Amino acid sequence: MNKQGNIKQSDTDQTVSDPLQIAKIGHGLTMDGDISQYYAKENVNPLSHAFSGKIAVHPGLGGHYVPDEDVAKSMDELSHQERSGKSVAYIHVPFCETHCLYCGFYNKPYSKNYSAHYTDTLIKEMELWEGRNIYTSSPIHAVYMGGGTPTALEASDLERILHAVRKHLFLANDCEITVEGRLHNFNEAKIEACLKGGANRFSLGVQTFDTEIRKRMGRVADQETVCRQLQLLQSYDQAAIILDLIYGFPNQTMEKWLNDIKIAQSLNLDGVDCYQLNVYGSTPLGKAIEEGKIEPAADIPKQSSMFEASIHAMQSEFYRRLSMSHWARTSRERNLYNLYTKGVSSGLAFGPGAGGALHNHFSINQPNLEKWTELVDNGIKPVMKLQKLSVNNILYKFIAESMEQGHLDLKRIQNDFNIDLSAIYKPIITQWERACLVELRDSKMVLTLPGQFWQVNLSQLLLHKLKCHLEV
């Protein structure tokens, strides 16, 4: 799947793809105050050439790791503290039925034998903190069951998990409950189990409707089957249905990309997400390209024109833009989890490898299925690493969240955080204006279309500059 947010180590721009195309320019940043390292290229096409490559990682959180021997005690203390503000819960299902060639999130091959045992353990993990403040003190606004492929699980287990979520966690009345998955094997029994369990949003990784590209990338179903399955899901009319599309696959022409968007739009779904393909060197696709067995994926200029084309195509059909990659057609699609998880929300985490955010700490569960099971069976919250975040983390996350929405309100930040970002960022913003990546509207820095394509770079650079200012 495309990973959203998180906590779920998600999503669109976790790029990396040396030696394929993406330079890791973020790693070359220094703390010596050299302002020119933040500058974009001028007198080039800003959409395709503003930087020499996409920055490989989301802006870091800063802070330090809690020593391993103190993790259990710290987690126990955190679980007794009251939670407030927007909150999410993430459930990680580590299994996939097949390994899609491009995927960097493949973890464990699915076998029916895993389903019930995994579900039992997951529910036990939820029960570990039963009645504690961290569960009961305020509502959770979005639950996301991701992976992996949650829809690979057996119908009865999908229903059991969702029931447990509703039983053990304090959900807001309008809580968004998403089940991520793929259409392959998502049969009527499973769909009905999810709906009975309370799922009100399905996020489906279609990626492309082009049967030939699908097969080459290791997807199982052909275009007709995918469309038929989507129509079946829609016929229940009980949940928002969102699908992910990806641009930049090997052999994916602009015509094929626009056709993917057209088909998605013709299905009248609630939302469509358009992601850029990130080719990780460690994936089967990365290796196959390196070995010359598969043609290269789209380079940055081609990706940028596909990005631009997707914006025009979605806008021309009056889709509402929710963030850089997310588009809503109906008001059923709110995209709450993805929005909150990139911002300053709290996050409860369950399942092997799941990440959570509580009281300025970031935790990662033990990712190994067997070890995770053993810890839970012994009554231990299975956290492997705990990071105490920088005191400035809320400000950093606020900036990252705003940039994901395509703008930054400098005056609001000054009011809310008592810091004059206009002064700190002045030379950078002035240069980016010259490079056609941003515009200043009153106190707001707004990303232009090229700026939106380079949003992760711009965010990373802004955060790096601020970290140098505040922490060096």
Ligand code: SF4
């Ligand atoms: S189904 Fe495919 S894309 Fe989704 S997590 Fe598994 S391997 Fe990755």
